[in-house]
Amino acid sequence: MPGFERQVGIAEFSNARVRVIDLETGGNGPNDVCEIGWQDVIADEDGGWQVTDERGALLINPGRLISPDTMAVHHILDADVADAPYWKQVASRILRPAGRIDALAAHRASFEQRYCTPRFTGGTPWICTWKCAMRVWPELPRFSNQMLRYQRMPQGLNHETGLPAHRAMPDAYVTAHHLRDLLNRESLENLLAWSNEPGLLPRVPSGPDRGKGWDRLSDTTLREFIHDRDVEIWFSAQTELTRRGDPDQPQLSEPVQRTLL
Template identity: 40%
Template structure:
């Protein structure tokens, strides 16, 4: 099988009214668990790139003036995909807002890292790059830099995915991608930095049944309430 790890640079977030892809990167991880060379190319989004997003990736309107269309770019991502393959991305929900990936399953390396590497200080691909022992030393730095560009980020994420595969297996990673995460530390509010297991029961009750927090927070609160 092949897992195609993708990364997009865009002109906006999925919640923005105007947004499109302005760069595509992908790196294939094949079933011998070899990370292949990254592929990247610019995309003409069809509208100006706002300064807020240009400040992240530094891609200009002039850079993309003669680039391919988003429709063409997404067709390229499907080239060579066969039954049994999968797509992956770090925070896959972001990429999926721009590209559905047909009927192929997805692996979210961010969610899977939260499940399998709960002690990491953060779960961004750049933090995991340095936190996972020896991973950065395995990278060809000419392919891994600079960050916040599509091809290098896909290459780093593919190496993180290889660690996740060895820690688990592909079917389990696909399952974990949509499974709620049992969180370790609180990242919000008056108990920020505390362990979830040490939160007062009344606060857990509020999170689980009255708050507008996300499914991971609600799942974690219910988990620790169940043990009391």
């Protein structure tokens, strides 16, 4: 990809692999997965990253009826999963595939991490493509998986393979194209580090300053935002104060997402 300088990290060797995960659920319980989809992204011999043909999906029996609210999103019926395996029977096999695995990834990965716990992942680190997209493409107006798809139109993304939306394999396939392009701009180590912090919002998301970049706000307004209960808002305001070298700002005491645990 012309126009960027690659930051080479220790994990960026040929055959490095990241598995993108997407889940559909039947409710909000800890075992309510009703479908998992996956798509692999690998580093080639030249150090670039590519979306592979290694993808798939599996229906899961959540052990109870699927709620109408979630059924209206993914259209998976109770009859579809009646004979499917349970989450605990298949999760480790998909999340810890044979061979090398350098990271797992998902768009807004905190959702997948509720279900893909270290018990099943073996402690494999995660990349959140939502957080990383805001760092790499801050000029974009929105950062949902599907909006990134149509705002950016990633090269090589087959439209039909990425449909229907809100099903596990098509969504993982779309996310994998965002991940590929992120990895071709930034090192794997950078993406992992950003994913381990709250999301850095490019603009104020609500209120009288909605839509403004943080650099347009006064020090006083930024100090008000660092008391916000939303972790992404106070982290974004505090990051701008740090950039300005504000000596009165409090130190970030919880660098890892508080809302994941």
